[in-house]
Every structure is written in C-alpha cells, then in structure tokens.
Amino acid sequence: MTFATDTAPALPPKVETPFQRFVADFAESPVAVAALATFAAVLFVALAAPLISPQNPYDLRQIDIMDSRLPPGGQSLAGMTFWLGTDGQGRDMLSAMFYGLRTSLFVGAMSGMFALAIGMCVGLSAAYFGGRVDTIVMRIVDLQLSFPAILVALILLAVLGKGVDKIIIALIAVQWAYYARTVRGSALVERRREYIEAATCLGLSHKRIVFRHLLPNVMPPLIVVGTVQIAHAIALEATLSFLGIGLPVTEPSLGLLIANGFNYMLSGKYWISIFPGIALLITIVSINLVGDQLRDVLNPRLQK
Amino acid sequence: MTVFITRRLLQSCLVIFVMSLIVFFGVNVIGNPIDILINPEADQAEIERAIKALGLDRPIHEQYLVFIQRAFEGDLGRSFVFGEPALKLIMQRMPATLELALCAMLISIVLGIPLGMWAGLKPESAAGKSIMGFSILGFSLPSFWVGIMLIMIFAVMLGVLPSTGRGQTVGLFGLQVSFLTWDGLAHLLLPAVNLALFKLSLVIRLARAGTREVVLQDYVKFARAKGLSPSRIVLVHVMKNIMIPVVTILGLELGSVIAFSVVTETIFAWPGMGKLIIDSINLLDRPVIVAYLLMTVFMFITINLVVDILYSILDPRVRLQDIKG
Numbered sequence: 239m240t241f242a243t244d245t246a247p248a249l250p251p252k253v254e255t256p257f258q259r260f261v262a263d264f265a266e267s268p269v270a271v272a273a274l275a276t277f278a279a280v281l282f283v284a285l286a287a288p289l290i291s292p293q294n295p296y297d298l299r300q301i302d303i304m305d306s307r308l309p310p311g312g313q314s315l316a317g318m319t320f321w322l323g324t325d326g327q328g329r330d331m332l333s334a335m336f337y338g339l340r341t342s343l344f345v346g347a348m349s350g351m352f353a354l355a356i357g358m359c360v361g362l363s364a365a366y367f368g369g370r371v372d373t374i375v376m377r378i379v380d381l382q383l384s385f386p387a388i389l390v391a392l393i394l395l396a397v398l399g400k401g402v403d404k405i406i407i408a409l410i411a412v413q414w415a416y417y418a419r420t421v422r423g424s425a426l427v428e429r430r431r432e433y434i435e436a437a438t439c440l441g442l443s444h445k446r447i448v449f450r451h452l453l454p455n456v457m458p459p460l461i462v463v464g465t466v467q468i469a470h471a472i473a474l475e476a477t478l479s480f481l482g483i484g485l486p487v488t489e490p491s492l493g494l495l496i497a498n499g500f501n502y503m504l505s506g507k508y509w510i511s512i513f514p515g516i517a518l519l520i521t522i523v524s525i526n527l528v529g530d531q532l533r534d535v536l537n538p539r540l541q542k
Numbered sequence: 543m544t545v546f547i548t549r550r551l552l553q554s555c556l557v558i559f560v561m562s563l564i565v566f567f568g569v570n571v572i573g574n575p576i577d578i579l580i581n582p583e584a585d586q587a588e589i590e591r592a593i594k595a596l597g598l599d600r601p602i603h604e605q606y607l608v609f610i611q612r613a614f615e616g617d618l619g620r621s622f623v624f625g626e627p628a629l630k631l632i633m634q635r636m637p638a639t640l641e642l643a644l645c646a647m648l649i650s651i652v653l654g655i656p657l658g659m660w661a662g663l664k665p666e667s668a669a670g671k672s673i674m675g676f677s678i679l680g681f682s683l684p685s686f687w688v689g690i691m692l693i694m695i696f697a698v699m700l701g702v703l704p705s706t707g708r709g710q711t712v713g714l715f716g717l718q719v720s721f722l723t724w725d726g727l728a729h730l731l732l733p734a735v736n737l738a739l740f741k742l743s744l745v746i747r748l749a750r751a752g753t754r755e756v757v758l759q760d761y762v763k764f765a766r767a768k769g770l771s772p773s774r775i776v777l778v779h780v781m782k783n784i785m786i787p788v789v790t791i792l793g794l795e796l797g798s799v800i801a802f803s804v805v806t807e808t809i810f811a812w813p814g815m816g817k818l819i820i821d822s823i824n825l826l827d828r829p830v831i832v833a834y835l836l837m838t839v840f841m842f843i844t845i846n847l848v849v850d851i852l853y854s855i856l857d858p859r860v861r862l863q864d865i866k867g
Contacts, residue, residue: 381557384846386798388805389838393561396823396831397568473684480686481808483823496690500809503694504705512694515687526682 357417619829658749680743
C-alpha cells in the first residue's frame with residue numbers, strides 16, 4: 239500500500255502501481271510462482287513445437303515403422319535416440335507429445351476465449367438491463383448448468399461429429415454458462431455503485447457504460463473463473479478424445495495419444511500412454527495452482 | 543404450490559421437447575447413415591430395399607413425427623447394428639451402470655465422511671493437510687487418466703485385479719448383479735474406485751467444511767462441558783449434523799455419476815449404458831444414440847424436478863421467488 243510508508247518520513251514515498259502490487263501479492267506464494275513458470279514452459283513447448291521437436295511425427299518420410307514400440311532411450315536404425323520411446327507407428331513420443339500439447343492448448347484456449355466473450359456479453363446484458371432479459375437468460379444458464387458438462391459435450395459431439403472445430407464448439411457450449419453466471423453476479427453488485435450512477439447522469443451511452451465502466455470492474459472474478467475453466471476445457475477435451483469422439487486421428491491431442499497408448503498398456507508398453515498423461519497432468523495442475531493463487535490475490539475480501 | 547409445480551412441469555416438458563428436436567434432427571441431418579449401414583458392394587436395388595426398411599426414404603419431419611409417436615408408446619426405434627429395439631438395449635445395460643454408480647457413491651460416502659471429518663477436526667495436522675491435498679488432486683486429475691493408472695498398477699504391474707469386464711454375475715430379483723460373487727467384486731472394485739474418486743474429493747471437502755463449522759457450535763461445546771467422551775461427540779453430535787448437506791448434495795450428484803460412468807465404462811470395458819453410447823456414436827447407430835440421449839435427459843429433468851419440488855417444500859422462499867420472477 240502507498241500509505242504504509244508514511245511512518246518513515248525521511249524516505250520518499252514509494253509509489254506502487256496496482257499492477258506492481260498484484261505482482262508482489264502473486265509472488266508471495268512460491269508454489270504459485272513455480273506453477274506459473276511451469277505453465278510458461280509448457281506454453282513455450284506448445285508454441286515452439288515444430289522448432290524444438292526432434293522429428294516431425296506426422297511427416298511420413300521421417301518415421302519408420304521398423305522403429306515402432308521402442309522403449310525410452312531406444313535407438314532407431316538410423317542412429318536417432320528416442321528419449322521417451324516410440325509409439326505403434328514408430329513416432330518419437332517426445333515429438334508427438336510436443337505436437338499434442340500444441341493441439342490441446344489450442345483447443346483449450348480457443349474455446350475458453352470464445353466462451354468468455356459470449357458469457358461476458360450475455361452476463362453483462364442480463365445484469366445491466368435486468369427484468370425479463372435477466373430472467374430468461376438466467377433460466378437458460380441454470381438449466382444448462384443442471385446437466386453435467388460431459389453430457390452436454392456428448393450430446394453435441396454425437397450430433398456434430400469429430401473435428402477440431404466441432405470440439406471447440408462443444409466446449410464453448412459447455413463453458414459459456416459459467417462465465418455468464420460469474421459476470422452477472424459481480425456486475426449486479428457493481429451496477430449499484432456510484433460511478434455507474436455518475437456515468438448514467440452524464441448521459442453516456444449504454445454501450446460506453448457497459449464496456450468502459452462496468453466491464454473493467456467485473457474482470458477480476460472473470461479472470462479467476464477463466465483460468466479454472468481453461469484447465470477444465472483441456473481435461474474435458476482430453477477425455478472426449480480419449481473416448482474417441484473428440485478430435486480426429488489426424489490431429490492428435492494429448493488425450494488421443496493416451497488413448498493410442500492404452501492399447502499397448504496391457505502388454506507392458508507403458509511409455510506410450512504414461513508420458514502424454516504426465517504432460518497433461520502437469521499442464522492441468524499448473525493452471526489450477528495459478529488459478530488458486532489468482533483467486534486469493536484478486537479476492538477483495540482477502541486483501542490486506 | 544400447485545402453480546409452482548405446474549410451471550416446473552411445463553418447463554420440463556418444454557425442455558424434453560426441445561432436446562428431442564435437437565438430438566433427432568442433429569443426428570439425422572449431419573451423419574449419413576446410408577454410407578455406414580449398407581454394404582458398399584450392394585447393388586442399387588438392395589440399397590433401396592435397405593433404405594425403405596430403415597425408413598430413411600421419408601422426409602425428415604415425417605421421420606420425426608413417427609419417432610415421437612413411437613416414443614410415447616415406449617418404442618424409440620431399432621438399433622441398426624444389433625437389430626433390437628434401442629430402448630431394450632439400453633434397459634439391458636442399465637443395471638450394470640446403476641450398480642457401478644451406486645458402488646461409487648457408497649465408496650465416496652464411506653471413505654469421504656471419516657476422512658473429511660478428520661481433516662476438519664485437525665486442519666493443521668499433517669494428516670489433515672494430506673487429506674486435503676488428496677482431495678485437490680482428485681478434483682484436478684482427469685478421471686480417465688486415473689483409470690489408466692489403476693489398471694497399470696493393479697492389473698499390469700501387481701496383477702492382483704482384473705483390468706476389464708464385469709466378471710461373474712448372479713440373478714437377484716430378476717437383475718444381474720456382480721457384487722455377490724468374488725469374481726464380480728474383483729471386477730467391480732477398480733471401476734468403482736475410479737468413478738468414486740471425484741465424488742470422494744467432493745465429500746471430503748463438504749465433510750471438512752461442515753465439521754469445522756459444527757465444532758464451533760454451542761451444542762458441541764455443551765456436550766464437551768457435560769463431559770461426554772470425544773469419540774461420542776464426534777460420532778454422534780458432529781457426524782449427524784454434517785450428514786444432511788452431504789447426503790443432499792450427493793443425491794443431486796447421482797445423475798452426474800451416471801453421466802461420468804461413460805468414461806469409466808469405456809476404460810474398464812464395463813458392459814453398461816455408457817459403453818453402449820460410445821460404441822453407438824462410433825458406429826453411427828442413430829436410434830441408440832437418440833434413445834440414450836433422450837433417456838439421460840429425461841432422467842436428469844426428473845431428478846431436477848424432484849429436487850426443485852422438495853426444496854420448495856422445505857424452503858417456501860424458493861417458490862415465492864419463482865412465482866414473482
């Protein structure tokens with residue numbers, strides 16, 4: 239806090255922007271910082287997959303069926319070492335995982351962003367206009383949230399079929415209601431504040447009030463829900479792909495890699511399934527830990 | 543009260559109608575069953591005969607009307623793959639799913655309440671913290687991954703439990719159940735634990751939060767002042783009072799356990815409804831998909847309706863607010 243330095247008048251008052259305070263609060267938990275670093279590493283691997291992978295696992299000229307099902311550390315006929323082994327087609331698991339991570343994160347992030355945008359607009363308008371709009375919208379939200387996410391996704395994928403775009407649509411449909419409810423809840427509180435009243439008195443347009451005044455103030459809880467939801471989306475996509483109703487085999491995510499390896503598991507070839515599983519786990523847990531810390535930092539009731 | 547129930551009933555009927563439209567049209571318009579179901583080497587006359595037999599030659603809205611009319615008679619179409627009524631297929635597999643779901647619920651209550659209470663009574667102890675750590679893991683680990691791990695550890699590495707299938711079943715009141723034989727129990731254990739894990743984490747959290755609240759209440763202080771033994775206070779006074787929210791929420795969660803059994807059944811090749819729907823989606827066996835989705839939606843709407851009505855009886859504020867809204 240800026241006022242805290244008043245007790246030491248000799249020193250010039252230390253000016254701390256809200257962002258710096260946020261960073262300082264976040265850094266208080268070493269676990270959260272470690273989780274954030276881990277997530278940054280995961281993100282880097284996903285983005286740079288084509289550059290850092292030992293081979294392109296989907297370029298048929300680079301893989302050799304003779305190298306299939308090699309254990310971790312095994313060497314190919316051409317002398318290349320597969321640090322995490324190879325799968326049934328002779329692909330390097332490490333490279334396949336890098337690409338799989340890319341797909342998983344892409345699906346999670348895309349669906350999260352669209353769901354956030356839709357949920358935010360719906361929630362904000364419900365809270366701002368109130369009355370009938372609010373009642374109808376919130377009925378739909380309640381109704382959807384009374385069904386488990388996996389069932390909603392299952393219905394949609396049974397109807398739509400497989401594909402990256404299809405699974406993104408299904409995940410958006412699953413998630414938007416959470417965002418809408420969160421935004422509406424905090425927007426209802428903010429709407430009664432004086433600054434909104436002042437903006438209304440100044441004769442500002444609805445659009446300006448909602449997007450310039452209301453929206454920035456409902457962002458903190460939205461960010462928290464967003465982090466948790468993206469972790470959920472990644473886990474749900476992996477589950478659906480594992481069940482064989484999510485992504486097509488041409489664009490394998492971590493879930494699909496795990497599913498492929500599952501067939502070899504009973505014969506003791508554990509690595510095809512386990513390593514993508516660990517990658518998935520690290521991703522989900524690190525996002526969740528960051529989300530937990532964000533919740534503590536951004537929650538006004540817990541602020542010192 | 544009557545107004546409230548009528549409104550809720552109408553709303554539920556509307557939802558079922560809308561869902562039947564979405565599911566039926568979606569499944570029929572997007573997939574092309576002719577390519578999948580009919581032998582590609584068949585000649586034109588054969589293909590046409592098959593199309594007629596399956597009713598695929600009629601306009602889609604007529605197909606839907608016939609479907610709705612049949613649905614009221616309890617006939618949701620015949621499976622393209624098995625050639626049996628879709629509803630019968632689902633009903634045949636339902637006992638296996640219910641058995642799995644109820645076992646998972648039982649595990650989560652029997653383990654979750656004591657663990658949660660322990661964590662609630664000693665929140666700062668190492669045990670309390672590890673129980674909470676376990677519950678956080680249970681929430682964030684995807685359930686299919688846990689299932690794979692269970693198979694790897696107990697079936698592949700240790701070789702003590704079977705990895706797939708249902709094992710030997712025994713008839714009980716006309717249903718086939720597997721928990722009465724050793725073989726059946728051995729097959730049931732891993733899938734049930736897998737399915738229970740998420741709910742177990744939930745119960746631990748609820749029981750812990752409840753315990754922490756209850757131990758501060760006056761009646762607990764009074765019981766302590768009266769000189770009752772700590773075990774009696776915990777087992778009678780605390781436990782009774784945390785059971786109410788735990789049981790209420792678990793009742794609500796039964797539906798979601800059944801929905802999530804899709805994952806567990808696929809991993810452990812458990813012959814239930816969930817495995818049936820995944821197989822049917824992969825084979826594009828539309829009548830079974832439609833029937834399963836409608837059945838599940840119907841089940842959920844019924845559960846929600848019953849819960850809503852029970853709540854409104856218990857808490858009049860809910861129904862008053864609803865009538866105003």
